Amino acid sequence: MTSRNPARAPRATAARRTQGRLYGIDAARGIALLGMMATHLLPTFESNADLTPTWIGLAFSGRxxxxxxxxxxxxxxxxxxxxxxxxxxxxxxxxxxxxxxxxVIAAVGLSLGNLEVNVAVILVHYAVLFLCILPFLGMGLKPLCAWAAGWILGSPVLAYLLRPWLLAAEPPLQLGHNPGWEDLATPGRLLADVFLTGYYPVFQWMSYLLVGLVIGRLALGKALVPVLLLLAGTVVAAAAKALGVTAMESWGGRAALEAVLNAPGYPLDSVLQVNLTGIRQEGSWWWLASAAPHSGTSLDLLHTSGVAAAVIGACLLLERLGEWIDLDLLLPLRGPGAMTLTLYTLHVWVLSGFYLKPLPAGWTEDGMYFAHAATAIIVGTAFVLLKWRGPLEWLGHAATRLGRGQLRLPGLG
Incomplete structure (x- = not known):
């Protein structure tokens, strides 16, 4: 008859969790996917005439x-x-x-770029970020922290100096649409858009991958790390947003920017709360004091990175709670989070079918979002329970194994 040592059971559970897949990370990806779907399908402003931010715009835009x-x-x-x-x-x-x-990701993104759709597709920028982060993959925690801090502080300033020069070119070095295969014929314009003048400027967004590397280099299996991520992320996010709002509303920043825009009646206060994309941030250094979503400033990068860290910490804590009560609390989120590339691609493809067309009879924007979100949750959950990879995840995994020398193509040895 064998006996069990109850004091050693939690240690064994923690070991299995650390060695296996972190469901909290998948769940955070699921939140990101559902949040991006919300900004694509639901209004971020009350109407074109009344640019009052909606709760969707305030909660998800940029984050x-x-x-x-x-x-x-x-x-x-x-x-x-x-x-x-x-x-x-x-x-x-x-x-x-x-x-x-x-x-693989770039090929999918360029293919989606050829669709007519009113969505800023992130995949080409995402792929370029993967390539740009390669030199940092061998770094430890301390140098990564230094690089992340330096990039968050320095990249917005350099971008502010370089953007006007790129946009002043004839024609401007900006696509004005999602990158597609045909844009490979104008590489200078494509690269300028992807790195500096487009919707997801890789130059500043490198900060996010560096922050992610810092988080991933932590001992995420230890009990206190998720708590620290949640608390520190919340503090950083709140402080950055508070400083940005104070700079705009109390220190005269918004008034200075309204003078630069010279557009009486333009609701800059609403735009600063939801999305600064489309406004040429030039002519005043006050632009760098904003924490507006999609502004790419240091305060914006700090705020959104802090929110991301807090969400990751909260999801990891929910994973621990689920283990403690023996219930998979994160299944509805980690399902879609485990196959975001496939589900995001399908989401964009479906949206292209409704481009410049009215919604089907009886459908509302809320109903359309519920349909997309519910489909993602159901399909993702089914794939997870069946232990299947999504089709595009399988392709990406095969590419990774091929690069690592773990997969041989027929005829290549």
Missing amino acids: AAALFAVLAGVGLALSTGKEKPLEGGSLAAARRGVALRAV
């Missing part, structure tokens, strides 16, 4: 996409050694795998 990017960095850290980064040949193989996976 959902940033969470998606931070989680990319977390995933890369987890796949390249976790707390102890890979070295030597293993690191080189991992970099090749990430690069080939980026090629």
